[in-house]
Amino acid sequence: MKGFMKAVNRTPHQLTSRIGMTKKSSDPEFDDFNRKFTAIEAGTEKILKDSGTFRDAVQTLLYSGSSFSNSFNTLFAPLGAEYNLGAKFPNSEVTIQNIGSYQALMEELRETLNPELELIDSRVIVPCKELQDICKRIRKTIVKRDHKLVDFDRHNNSLNKLREKKEKSLSDEKNLFKVEQDFEIASNEYEHWNTLVKQELPHFFQLSTSFIEPIFHSFYYMQLNCFYLMQEKLQSFADGKYDLSRTDVENVYFEQRGDAAEHLEELTITKRMVSTAKLMADRRVASGSSYGGKPGIGRTSSISSSIKSPSLARQPSTSKYGLPPPVPAPMVAAPPPYTTGEKSGAGLTSAGSIKKAPPPPPPMKRAASNVPPAEYCVALFDFAAQAEGDLSFSVGDRIQIIERSESQDDWWTGKVHGQTGSFPGSYTQLE
Amino acid sequence: MQKTGQIERTVDREFAEEEGRYRTMERETTELQKEAKAYLDAMRSMSASQSRIAETLEMFYTADRTSDGAMAGHAYKSAVDELDNSVGRDLDAPFRATVLEPVGKLCSYYPAINDAIAKRNKKMLDYDASRSKVRKLVDKPAEDTAKLPRAQQEHDEAKEIFEVLNGQLIEELPQLVELRIPYLDPSFEAMVRCQLKFAEEGYSKLAGVQRYFAENIRDEYANGQLDAQVESTLGEMKQLAIYGI
Numbered sequence: 001m002k003g004f005m006k007a008v009n010r011t012p013h014q015l016t017s018r019i020g021m022t023k024k025s026s027d028p029e030f031d032d033f034n035r036k037f038t039a040i041e042a043g044t045e046k047i048l049k050d051s052g053t054f055r056d057a058v059q060t061l062l063y064s065g066s067s068f069s070n071s072f073n074t075l076f077a078p079l080g081a082e083y084n085l086g087a088k089f090p091n092s093e094v095t096i097q098n099i100g101s102y103q104a105l106m107e108e109l110r111e112t113l114n115p116e117l118e119l120i121d122s123r124v125i126v127p128c129k130e131l132q133d134i135c136k137r138i139r140k141t142i143v144k145r146d147h148k149l150v151d152f153d154r155h156n157n158s159l160n161k162l163r164e165k166k167e168k169s170l171s172d173e174k175n176l177f178k179v180e181q182d183f184e185i186a187s188n189e190y191e192h193w194n195t196l197v198k199q200e201l202p203h204f205f206q207l208s209t210s211f212i213e214p215i216f217h218s219f220y221y222m223q224l225n226c227f228y229l230m231q232e233k234l235q236s237f238a239d240g241k242y243d244l245s246r247t248d249v250e251n252v253y254f255e256q257r258g259d260a261a262e263h264l265e266e267l268t269i270t271k272r273m274v275s276t277a278k279l280m281a282d283r284r285v286a287s288g289s290s291y292g293g294k295p296g297i298g299r300t301s302s303i304s305s306s307i308k309s310p311s312l313a314r315q316p317s318t319s320k321y322g323l324p325p326p327v328p329a330p331m332v333a334a335p336p337p338y339t340t341g342e343k344s345g346a347g348l349t350s351a352g353s354i355k356k357a358p359p360p361p362p363p364m365k366r367a368a369s370n371v372p373p374a375e376y377c378v379a380l381f382d383f384a385a386q387a388e389g390d391l392s393f394s395v396g397d398r399i400q401i402i403e404r405s406e407s408q409d410d411w412w413t414g415k416v417h418g419q420t421g422s423f424p425g426s427y428t429q430l431e
Numbered sequence: 432m433q434k435t436g437q438i439e440r441t442v443d444r445e446f447a448e449e450e451g452r453y454r455t456m457e458r459e460t461t462e463l464q465k466e467a468k469a470y471l472d473a474m475r476s477m478s479a480s481q482s483r484i485a486e487t488l489e490m491f492y493t494a495d496r497t498s499d500g501a502m503a504g505h506a507y508k509s510a511v512d513e514l515d516n517s518v519g520r521d522l523d524a525p526f527r528a529t530v531l532e533p534v535g536k537l538c539s540y541y542p543a544i545n546d547a548i549a550k551r552n553k554k555m556l557d558y559d560a561s562r563s564k565v566r567k568l569v570d571k572p573a574e575d576t577a578k579l580p581r582a583q584q585e586h587d588e589a590k591e592i593f594e595v596l597n598g599q600l601i602e603e604l605p606q607l608v609e610l611r612i613p614y615l616d617p618s619f620e621a622m623v624r625c626q627l628k629f630a631e632e633g634y635s636k637l638a639g640v641q642r643y644f645a646e647n648i649r650d651e652y653a654n655g656q657l658d659a660q661v662e663s664t665l666g667e668m669k670q671l672a673i674y675g676i
Contacts, residue, residue, distance in 0.1 A: 064466040065466075079455050091613065095620070123469060124664075127665060130665050137674050171461065213660075217652055223637060230626070234627040238623055249525040249628065268603060269599060
């Protein structure tokens with residue numbers, strides 16, 4: 001309550017001094033100390049925060065290191081029924097054989113460094129926190145000194161006003177005595193606190209330097225130790241396995257990188273699937289034979305050869321025009337209609353109808369799919385073949401549809417100008 | 432319906448095995464990607480926080496810039512700044528190029544593969560359903576004689592689609608799973624090299640700072656005297672009148 005009344009009494013003075021109506025004292029020496037102290041306060045807070053960040057970063061480093069070494073360990077170990085990976089991938093044999101020890105090492109590193117982290121905690125972070133608390137209490141004292149200064153100015157002002165008043169009334173005279181007394185008290189108090197602060201702050205500054213020095217040295221050795229232990233462990237792993245005279249990580253990587261990435265790229269399943277309808281259409285057009293072959297989907301997959309199996313893609317190498325028409329199954333081998341090559345479309349027209357040949361074909365099915373009322377679509381845009389097996393056409397061409405799906409976004413198969421091939425349904429409009 | 436046992440299910444142990452292997456690979460590489468990123472961030476955060484700490488230390492030494500302490504603080508500052516720069520300049524980019532990007536690229540294939548597996552599973556349901564339909568019609572012919580052939584045709588179509596999708600996965604999943612080894616191996620070595628490089632740089636840069644310390648500091652650190660100094664200084668601070676009112 002006392003503090004509250006004081007605050008209320010000070011407020012008017014603080015307002016008037018702010019707008020320059022009353023005089024405000026200042027002590028440059030104190031201001032200088034105060035600036036320094038504020039810097040130490042801020043510095044303590046920063047050190048506290050940054051040493052916490054450093055500790056957390058080391059912790060994350062150790063944790064994620066051990067966790068990805070675990071993943072590596074699983075990945076380089078046989079999955080399921082795999083066996084003898086080292087013989088299969090001689091280039092990776094070293095890794096396959098040593099991955100277990102790497103994982104153990106990273107785990108070990110985590111365990112060895114954990115005490116180091118606790119040291120950072122107990123010997124750097126905790127003392128800094130203590131310093132911060134000390135700063136807070138000193139700050140309180142400084143605030144008190146500031147308040148006393150306000151009181152001093154306030155009483156000084158009233159006294160001066162009263163003294164300067166030309167014609168003092170009786171009550172003014174009486175007041176003068178009281179005001180003088182108040183001023184005396186305020187002046188003493190302010191003097192006391194101001195002197196105390198000015199006397200002790202320099203000592204505190206000295207102490208804070210002698211505080212920070214051992215903290216800095218300790219922290220330095222902890223950091224050094226972290227790096228040292230990491231280096232030691234990793235060196236022990238890398239020694240003899242890698243050519244450590246080379247430090248150009250990137251070049252080493254690119255030299256070692258084989259064609260695995262290309263192989264991955266060539267797989268069909270690594271690509272977005274278009275649609276089943278398109279996939280099946282491609283297959284029928286491309287192979288003409290029954291399943292079991294290599295289906296192809298996306299258009300981009302025209303590169304052939306994967307690790308061991310041949311083209312999984314659209315098989316551009318075995319052009320469909322070169323193939324015997326997969327017309328009626330029994331006469332598969334007959335090449336004759338091919339003299340003109342381009343005319344093969346006729347055969348393909350019925351490719352759709354034999355697609356279900358293998359299982360005993362119920363007569364009805366054949367009939368059903370054999371009597372498609374010829375469907376046509378009209379080209380809305382020019383389309384130039386982008387891959388072998390594509391059907392080119394110009395705006396306005398009337399394309400006979402051989403096979404199409406429900407969706408216009410799919411690739412359809414059709415025939416125009418005696419050519420057969422697939423084309424994007426979206427380029428056309430159904431009649 | 433399958434759960435209730437009314438429809439016979441296509442059992443495909445071969446596929447299940449391949450899928451299991453693929454799932455392990457998917458899980459581990461995804462984890463790898465995440466943790467490798469965390470590792471890089473941690474390295475950067477370590478050196479960056481050291482550099483900030485050094486900056487703050489300099490402030491504490493402003494009183495006397497020529498003192499031994501200030502010299503050591505300055506040496507520390509330039510060492511960690513150098514380390515921080517070298518992490519940013521010589522480590523960050525290679526780490527990304529040799530570890531994060533390749534692993535990320537591998538992980539980027541998974542959505543498409545998962546879609547293909549999901550699609551294959553859906554088509555298997557279609558296939559199972561159509562087969563059971565045919566079987567029922569065979570066991571108990573319907574009055575409408577067209578029903579069986581129609582069902583048969585649906586069955587054949589479903590079967591073909593399923594077999595294509597299934598065949599593709601059975602053929603390619605093992606290839607994919609095997610490729611992990613030649614694909615990831617160079618990244619593994621690069622990872623070890625980056626880790627080592629970071630530790631070496633950190634150690635060698637920092638080690639030089641010791642020269643600026645008084646000779647006994649190392650021992651004082653080891654035997655806990657530094658901590659005692661900290662304690663007693665804090666105690667002295669608490670003796671100040673400005674501390675305790």
